[in-house]
Amino acid sequence: MIFVIVPAYNEEKSIGRVLGGFFETQFKDESLKNMKVVVVDDGSIDNTVQIASQAGATVLRHEINRGQGAALQTGNEYALEQGASIVVHFDADGQFNPVDIESGLMTMKNKGVDVVLGSRFLDNRSKMPWSKKYLLLPISRFVNRLLTGLKLTDAHNGFRILSRKALQKINISQDRMAHNSEIVKQIKQHNLLFAEHPVEVVYAEYGQGVGGGLKILQDLLAAKFLR
């Protein structure tokens, strides 16, 4: 069974639309028609939980806010326990397009990989702010490459598809946003086969800016030196 994991923190404005998108999208693949959508509520203080439950998602709740990495790992463990064959990570802010899940699965099957990583740079559907495209992301890509050893066309893209094998190997210990680089690092460590796949990202908000990037770097360096 395919599990879609949606970590959500105070996303009452967009979670309904995101979940609706899953249920309304006409997937051709049979396994996608029966996919299980799991929202991991990360201690939201708004109506995220109620809206997600009403929309028909399975909701796991963090009593207190622990960060996106922590929420994803909770979702991963739940999916493993429930016997998931494939897990999709999907953001709750409505930036991704559910259609990319189906084509991403095709990539996974056709290329025989364990991990599919979304990239905004493989087609021209994503219209991102220029400062992000030409300043922030090139720097992030470079830093990630230094820290993880993998060369990717995108950095900190929350769209991923993981096989069960990958799910068993990858363990997210970075509770906050540095989990992204951590996952990439573990792909390399465990020699998991991976492919990048074009995904569309719609920008309603800027998302993580320079401050967010610096916080990620701080978390990554702390993890390196505090062990």
Added chain:
Amino acid sequence: MFVIQIILFIFFLFAFVKVVGRFKAGEIGKMTALGWCLFWVAAMLVVILPNSTAQVAKLVGIGRGADLVVYLALAALFFIMFRMMVKIERFGKEITALTRKISLQEKDKPTAK
């Protein structure tokens, strides 16, 4: 005797009394209390007899006793800060693990707040 000596002495005495108080209230253990008491008594001695550190300072190659105290204090502070960071990091991980455990255990219960 300079005013600063009096101020520091009173402050260290206050800290000493606080340590005894925490110990009596059962909030800190015997060894912790003893360690801190010795520390504050030593601090008071140094304040009353500032020249007592001069000899040690000379021994390790520092000109003044006061400088030695400052160097040692800074080194100790940074080390303690590092230890606290490690500890906080570990607490964070433990809290996350606990949160996750509760979340996975309660997944079958109604989600209403």
